[in-house]
Amino acid sequence: MILTSANLVFIVTLTIMPFLLIGVIKKIKACFQNRVGPPVFQSLYNLVKLFNKDEILSKDCSWIFRSGPLISFSGMLLLCLSVPWLPLQPPVPGCDIFLFVYVLALIRFFSIISSIDAGSPFSSFAASREATLSFLAEPAFVLALVALGISAHSSDLALIFGQPIENNRIPLSVWFFSGLALFLSGIVELSRMPIDDPSTHLELTMVHEAMVIENSGPNLALVEWSYALKLLLFFGLIAQCFVYSLSKIIALPPLLLPLSVLVVMLALGCLTAMIESFSVKLSWGKNPDFIAYAVSMSLLSSLAAFAMNGGS
Amino acid sequence: MMNEVNLLTVTAAVFAIMMSGSGQSRTNLLLYAMQTFFIALACLAQAEAKGSPELYTVVIGIIVIKVLTVPYFLSWLANKIEARSDPGAFLPIPLTMHVSILLFALSHFLALGLPLFKGIGSVASDATGAISLLLTGMLFMLTRRFALGQIIGFLTLENGIFLFAVTQTKGMPFIIEMGILLDVLVAVMIGGLFVFRIQKSFEHIDVTQLNGLKE
Numbered sequence: 112m113i114l115t116s117a118n119l120v121f122i123v124t125l126t127i128m129p130f131l132l133i134g135v136i137k138k139i140k141a142c143f144q145n146r147v148g149p150p151v152f153q154s155l156y157n158l159v160k161l162f163n164k165d166e167i168l169s170k171d172c173s174w175i176f177r178s179g180p181l182i183s184f185s186g187m188l189l190l191c192l193s194v195p196w197l198p199l200q201p202p203v204p205g206c207d208i209f210l211f212v213y214v215l216a217l218i219r220f221f222s223i224i225s226s227i228d229a230g231s232p233f234s235s236f237a238a239s240r241e242a243t244l245s246f247l248a249e250p251a252f253v254l255a256l257v258a259l260g261i262s263a264h265s266s267d268l269a270l271i272f273g274q275p276i277e278n279n280r281i282p283l284s285v286w287f288f289s290g291l292a293l294f295l296s297g298i299v300e301l302s303r304m305p306i307d308d309p310s311t312h313l314e315l316t317m318v319h320e321a322m323v324i325e326n327s328g329p330n331l332a333l334v335e336w337s338y339a340l341k342l343l344l345f346f347g348l349i350a351q352c353f354v355y356s357l358s359k360i361i362a363l364p365p366l367l368l369p370l371s372v373l374v375v376m377l378a379l380g381c382l383t384a385m386i387e388s389f390s391v392k393l394s395w396g397k398n399p400d401f402i403a404y405a406v407s408m409s410l411l412s413s414l415a416a417f418a419m420n421g422g423s
Numbered sequence: 424m425m426n427e428v429n430l431l432t433v434t435a436a437v438f439a440i441m442m443s444g445s446g447q448s449r450t451n452l453l454l455y456a457m458q459t460f461f462i463a464l465a466c467l468a469q470a471e472a473k474g475s476p477e478l479y480t481v482v483i484g485i486i487v488i489k490v491l492t493v494p495y496f497l498s499w500l501a502n503k504i505e506a507r508s509d510p511g512a513f514l515p516i517p518l519t520m521h522v523s524i525l526l527f528a529l530s531h532f533l534a535l536g537l538p539l540f541k542g543i544g545s546v547a548s549d550a551t552g553a554i555s556l557l558l559t560g561m562l563f564m565l566t567r568r569f570a571l572g573q574i575i576g577f578l579t580l581e582n583g584i585f586l587f588a589v590t591q592t593k594g595m596p597f598i599i600e601m602g603i604l605l606d607v608l609v610a611v612m613i614g615g616l617f618v619f620r621i622q623k624s625f626e627h628i629d630v631t632q633l634n635g636l637k638e
Contacts, residue, residue, distance in 0.1 A: 284433075399517060400444075400445075400446075400516065400517050403444060403517030403518075403520055403521070404441070404444060404520075406517075406521065407440065407441070407444060407520050407521060407524055410521065410524045411437065411440070411524060411527075414524065414527065414528050414531075418531055
């Protein structure tokens with residue numbers, strides 16, 4: 112890994128941006144509820160506080176419970192360094208679509224078994240829900256990325272995303288529909304509002320929050336940090352889809368590209384906060400109807416990819 | 424050549440597909456209005472390209488009747504008879520949406536095989552959008568339980584036929600275009616009246632149960 116200026120930008124944004132995104136979402140939600148809300152970097156302060164706390168473990172826990180957050184954090188860090196979530200070449204090259212998807216699945220597997228290992232009925236219940244949701248949402252996510260891969264004639268993420276605008280030959284409709292599909296499945300994967308309410312631990316809404324209910328201290332800090340990194344990763348990819356489809360209509364100067372992706376990421380944060388303020392949580396039985404829209408968008412995107420590929 | 428896609432017609436078809444994925448009557452009507460609005464825009468583009476003043480009048484007619492009046496009337500009706508959410512028949516509603524995407528793909532291949540009018544812009548993608556609207560409307564009529572869904576499906580089908588006629592010909596006579604618009608308005612009014620009467624007589628508008636009526 113060589114320290115070029117692109118890598119430096121990558122790493123500096125990697126340290127600041129996840130906390131900024133979470134802070135912006137919380138701040139805007141607070142504005143809609145007429146509250147002042149926490150400071151923008153509150154999740155960073157929480158992280159420092161949690162790392163200095165003691166950890167309480169259930170006496171029935173095995174090593175799996177301790178290793179779950181470690182595996183998810185290290186996996187997320189690996190993905191964040193190798194997936195081009197900014198339109199620059201990532202510091203660690205060679206991340207394939209399928210490597211990305213399977214590392215995410217590995218992380219999910221370990222977070223599920225570590226929450227079952229804690230032995231709490233709450234967290235095992237949430238783990239089964241998480242498994243169901245990811246099973247439903249994964250086809251949409253994979254298909255959207257594969258549609259981009261078909262148009263780019265490569266499954267290397269650095270060749271799909273993270274490219275200069277001139278040699279970008281993926282058509283507008285594929286970018287746009289993949290962006291929509293990634294956003295809708297991202298809502299599911301990040302357990303945001305119409306699927307899961309991230310601000311409560313209530314029985315009705317518990318998916319992600321209840322899964323990590325047994326974690327405390329540094330363990331919880333790692334869980335929250337890896338959640339923030341996952342948010343960054345997804346929002347980065349979605350924002351790039353929308354920025355590239357915009358660049359097919361309006362000519363963007365190449366230097367402005369990373370900056371506009373950052374702006375669109377913050378705008379996506381605002382959008383998520385607005386969805387969370389105005390929508391109600393779907394009942395559990397209605398979730399497949401919502402996810403069906405994500406699958407449809409990715410089907411449309413792969414259809415466009417096939418149709419356009421024949422002609423060009 | 425294939426990269427030339429008329430975004431307006433394809434967007435209308437995508438709105439129709441999204442419409443077939445929701446069971447809520449009001450969402451269906453909203454998406455129907457969006458779809459018809461994009462068809463009006465496509466018609467406007469045709470009017471500019473062909474330079475025909477009659478088509479501008481047709482665009483205004485579409486926006487007034489099909490984008491504003493009909494969805495408003497039908498959502499008033501849906502509220503009145505409390506038909507808010509359709510449970511769907513024969514096929515679950517999310518699957519209907521996926522099937523209509525497959526029909527979209529099918530209409531792409533159908534449109535490539537047609538002997539197309541060599542006219543303005545990207546005729547093949549216009550035909551794709553039109554055929555896909557037609558098939559989606561038909562599927563919508565087949566898979567809905569409520570009589571209201573049959574009306575919306577019929578209107579989508581009609582949108583498809585209209586779009587095909589506008590994009591694939593040199594233009595129909597003005598009086599026919601306006602006559603069709605008036606027909607649609609009258610059909611919706613009569614359909615609405617029928618739905619209302621069915622609701623009054625049977626206290627439901629479930630068309631699958633109407634089979635039992637035959638003696």
